[in-house]
Amino acid sequence: MAVMTPNAQDWARYENRIASASDVELAEIEQELFGRKNGVLTLALKELSSLDGDARSAKAKELNIQKKTLAEAITTKKSDLLSSTDGAFDVTMSLPEAERGHLHLIPEFIREVEEVFGRMGFDVFRSAEIEDEEYNFDLLNFPKDHAARDAQDVFFIKSDAPADNKLLLRAHTSPGQIRYMQSNKPPFRAIFPGKVFRKDADATHSPMFHQFEGLMIGKDISLANMKGVMITAIKELISHDAEFRCRTGYFPFTEPSMEMDMRWQGDDDSSREGKWMEIVGCGMTHPNVLRNCGINPDEWQGFAFGFGVERMIMIKHQIPDLRSLFQGDRRFLKQF
16 A cells, blocks of 8 residues: 655644654654654655656655755754753752662571571571472481371472372471581581471461571580570571570470570560560480481580571561561562
């Protein structure tokens, strides 16, 4: 289909539109005239190939004159708009603060964890999020009939693995402790950050959450050493005024075992001020776990602990519902 080339009156209308255009309108007119695919002048120039001899030359001359005239008019108008005093920039005006991105609360907190424990001489060790029952349970001294192995508690994965050693999404980062002890000789100390998976979901639980576990093995490591490390970490990561308490507990992989709670901080009622939340399970590494890793418990001993990352963040920032950390709401995230 042939393109209708504008006549002299049409070109004059374009010149008038350019003369009275705003900066936004000027950009639209420029695209309308010179657009690479559908610009009026672009299409008119393409139509020259359908003309013969003298007609083509005459039309080409006319279009080139109009192209030059309109391009110069646009350039002049741009210059006028830039030099216009009507919308001059006030150098005394306060500009809005430029937005800057930042890490999400969870990786930011884990980075702080690694820095704090690094100062205390701890290695950082990461392991796979898919494990088998041997590393997630057996080598950690879980009995075969332990309730934690129930399909209602962990996420098993369909695979060709043996029925007595099924694959699963790890329920804790403790398999990393086993792998670290199998490949390193004591004395050593390390932390094990990462995602873990359990079938829990409410204001203080999530099917996917983050832990950082710790391990310290030596000749004469005691509960006193464990308490000192954990108190130092809590004060550095949460607050030097943090309140916490210890209770006896039970875990198959530690003996004796303890649990530590921390008091909610803040004055806002919605922050649950005055209530306690469990943030860590800990204890002396069970002799059977050491044996399973080729370490003689008569020669070496130590402690292990596991902190819940999201729970510590909730207390630090007075966040009443853990699920807020995973909803991706920028209004919430921009507060921190």
